Amino acid sequence: DTGVSQDPRHKITKRGQNVTFRCDPISEHNRLYWYRQTLGQGPEFLTYFQNEAQLEKSRLLSDRFSAERPKGSFSTLEIQRTEQGDSAMYLCASSADNPGHRNEKLFFGSGTQLSVL
Amino acid sequence: GQQVMQIPQYQHVQEGEDFTTYCNSSTTLSNIQWYKQRPGGHPVFLIQLVKSGEVKKQKRLTFQFGEAKKNSSLHITATQTTDVGTYFCAGRNTGTASKLTFGTGTRLQVTL
Numbered sequence A: 001d002t003g004v005s006q007d008p009r010h011k012i013t014k015r016g017q018n019v020t021f022r023c024d025p026i027s028e029h030n031r032l033y034w035y036r037q038t039l040g041q042g043p044e045f046l047t048y049f050q051n052e053a054q055l056e057k058s059r060l061l062s063d064r065f066s067a068e069r070p071k072g073s074f075s076t077l078e079i080q081r082t083e084q085g086d087s088a089m090y091l092c093a094s095s096a097d098n099p100g101h102r103n104e105k106l107f108f109g110s111g112t113q114l115s116v117l
Numbered sequence B: 001g002q003q004v005m006q007i008p009q010y011q012h013v014q015e016g017e018d019f020t021t022y023c024n025s026s027t028t029l030s031n032i033q034w035y036k037q038r039p040g041g042h043p044v045f046l047i048q049l050v051k052s053g054e055v056k057k058q059k060r061l062t063f064q065f066g067e068a069k070k071n072s073s074l075h076i077t078a079t080q081t082t083d084v085g086t087y088f089c090a091g092r093n094t095g096t097a098s099k100l101t102f103g104t105g106t107r108l109q110v111t112l
Helices: none
Strands: A005-007 A010-013 A019-024 A031-037 A044-050 A053-057 A065-068 A075-079 A088-095 A112-116 B004-007 B010-014 B019-025 B029-037 B044-049 B055-058 B061-065 B071-076 B085-093 B106-111
Touching (some): A005 A088, A010 A019, A019 A088, A031 A075, A044 A065, B010 B019, B029 B071, B071 B085
Parallel strands (some): B010 B106
Antiparallel strands (some): B004 B019, B019 B071, B029 B044, B055 B061, B061 B071, B085 B106
């Protein structure tokens, strides 16, 4: 295992289409995060899983966004009815569980670059 | 909601000069982390600070966590071209278990 994998690396879609991204975390990591990053900005938190449970979701996230992690391993992020404002880099990160999250560092994947035309 | 701001947004230095980026949170943090993102790359973890007033060093990099646990700084001594990238601080609220909020970032450009 060489790290967090994301697929695809790039996605170009037309406005109104649905898209789905996949993230495979580091195998022993039980926490998985989705972030979104636009040019010149810091990563923006979208949602977070511990095993298969989605524990937190950003209030900024519209109902068009949904994420799953059905078996506590890989995760998918779906965007329905894409809009041009959804164009961004979608980053996945994973981390290992530890008491109180005191030493929890995130390992990021290379991201999926979404362009909505 | 929590906001984490960094200044400056961008700094251009000549190789050998020092560089400092400052991070300020609107809320008290339980800990703060620093990440580096190279151009075209993804964020990579550098360090975590937990205690009030904590100072940690990694070779030419010095990280500091404020006494009130609301601010932090990263100082690079004698920059090299390999230091080029964007530096992000990221913090967790004391009341939030896992959500890590990233700062706005400081982009560092180093020229010979």
